Amino acid sequence: MKxxxxxxxxxxxxxxxxxxxxxSGGMHFDAHRMTRGSLYIAVPGHREGGPEAITRAVELGAVAVLVEGTGVVVPDGVCVVGVPDIRVAASAVAARYYGEPGRAMDMVAITGTNGKTSVSYMVESVLRIAEGARVGVIGTAGSRIGDDPVPMPHSVLTTPESPDLQYLLGHMRDRRTGSVVLEATSMALLTHRVDDAHIDVGVFTNLTQDHLDDHGTMESYRNAKLRLFQGLCRHAVVNADDPVSAWIQRLMPGAGAVTTYALDTDADVDYRATDLSMDATGSRFTLHHQGRTYPASIPVPGRFSVSNALATVAACHALGHDLGALVAALRLMPPVPGRLERHVTPLGTSVIVDYAHSPDSLEKVLTAIRGFATAHVITVFGCGGDRDTTKRAAMGEIAGRLSDHCVLTSDNPRTEDPGAILDQITPGIAPTGTPFERIPDRSQAIRFALAAAGPDDVVLVAGKGSEPHQIIGEELLPFSDIAVVRQLADELSLSRSGAAGAIPR
Incomplete structure (x- = not known):
């Protein structure tokens, strides 16, 4: 296109x-990804681009450059166009270039502090199981259609920048994908990445402390989340247990534009769960909708998992799928990778790997584990470097209060000193009186916890979930919590067969 x-x-x-x-060659924010005939979008401050990389982009084949404002120097012979807000323009231009792909599919976007990945996996799973649907997923674990990954340059972004997002949607449309579910982060919403995705159903899960390093205040964080419900989606599915739901109901225009779900409220909501029971293998509950009840179960323990299941059913039903088939599909879902993912060691210890990396998510996961644990709970966790420091002591207090033993370790330390991060967790855990170790090397921390655990104990490895890497300094180093757990559990079983663990009984 011209x-x-x-x-x-x-x-x-x-x-x-x-x-x-x-x-003719696509468009990118990253200068090094330019090819012949491409459009370079020079976003100020972008790590791999910006106005200072224009010359490099042109050398690699860019035939036009989009800039913010007017004071930019560009080599002769290249078209240069200035716009008032380059991220707003980038979203619109990318969507038009790829043919507005979001219009051709059922689009579900999930926002909230916790639950985005779990709900996205659940939506994809129940649609596949109930109807054999072809579903695209875009989020923390990358992008895929069913089990087939969509090859893309590696990125740590949960929600891709708008040119990549629109490319992915076009790719999925061209492969006859009927529905797409994507995670919409607060920063993605704030920076207009999903402005032109044509979302049919926007899902709000919850709002708790996180990302204050980006947003400064909880009010700003909330307002970023609310952008999804200010003209970016046609219908909203909201968690009425969270007070932010009232804001969303005021923002969404027209009767019937909002569907509500809840666990904790007795108010009139569209989807409700009662009679909850759970163990290490999953949760059972009764789903209520429009005067009818449906016995339901999911292969994941925890009240918050049931809440995620309600969000999933409500979103899929809003798209027109049969409610009975959706509820039946919940029972057959595969586990969500890195979300309460369970591994039983050869010695009988249950190990739970979970992405919990905020105070609220850590408390919910540990509360769920306490609900089925019959012996000691050992928690291995840390806090991400170069991120919100105010949550570190709070997470220490939660882990100490709900665990019998803790191992403080590195999450993704990035450019921070791992020891300094542990220093900021310690003031929270120390007053609880719970014994704890400080082992910055994550693999060694997991080894210590597994060696200390007895056959009936539960070890929680929290913070990274299904992430395939660990960020140390500027490097992304291969590291999978569940893979390390499996390897170390097998090694320890050979050397410690029949032992009872090192935690005092």
Missing amino acids: LNELLDGHTHQVLQGSIGTRI
Whole structure:
């Protein structure tokens, strides 16, 4: 398409060259990904691009450059167009270039502090099981259609930048994907990545402390989440147990635009769960909807898991899928990788790997484990570096209060000193009186916990879930919690067969 066609209807100013330049090689924020015929979007402050990388982008084949404002120096012979807000323009231009792919599929976007990945996996699973549907997933674990990954350059972003997101949606549409479920982070919403995704159902799970390093205050964090419900989605599915749901109900226009679900409220909600019971293998409950009841179960323990199941059923039903078939499919779902993922060691210890990396999520996971644990609970956890420091002591207090023994270790330390991070967790855990170790090396910390655990104990390895890497300094090093657990459990079983563990009984 020609650049003038991509920008038609959007405020812009031609600064150099011909706006009739044809774009044939896609578009990116990253200068090093330019190819012949591509559009370079020079986002200020972008780590792999920005205005300072324009010359490099042109050398690699960019035929046009989109900039914010007017004061940018660009090599001669290249079309340059200025826009008032480059991220808003980028989303619109990318969507138009790939043919507005979101319009061709049922689009579900999930936002909230916790539960985004779990609900996205659940939505995909129940649609596949209930109807054999072809579903695309975009989120923390990357992008895939069913079991087939979509090859993309590695990124730590849960929600891709708008050019990549629109490319992925176009790829999924072209492969006859009927539905797409994506995780919409607060920063993605704030930076307009999903503005033109044409979301049919927006799901809100909850709001608890996290990402204050990005947003500064809980109010700003909440407002970023609320953007999904300010014209970006057609229908909302909201957790009425969270007070933010009232904000969303005021924002969404028209009768019937909001569907509610809840566990803890007696108020009139559209989907409700009662009679909850759970053990290490899963949860059972009764689902209520419009005066009817449905016996339901999921292969995941925890009240919050039941809440996620309600969100899943409500979102899929809002898209027009049969409720009875959806509830039946819940029972057959595979476990969500890295979300209360259970491994039983050869010696009989239950190990739970979970992504819990905020105070609320850690407390919910440990509360769920306490609900079925018959012996000691040993928790291995840390806090991410270069991220919100205010939650570190709080997580220490929660782990100490709900565990019998803790092992403090590195999460993704990034550029921070791992020992300094542990220093900030310690003031929270020390007053609880729970014994704890400080072992910065994550593999060695997991080894210690497994060696200390007895056959009936539960070891929680929290913070990274299904992440396949650990970020140390600027490097992404291969590291999988569940893979390390399996390897170390097998090694220890050979050397400690019949032992009872090191935690005092």
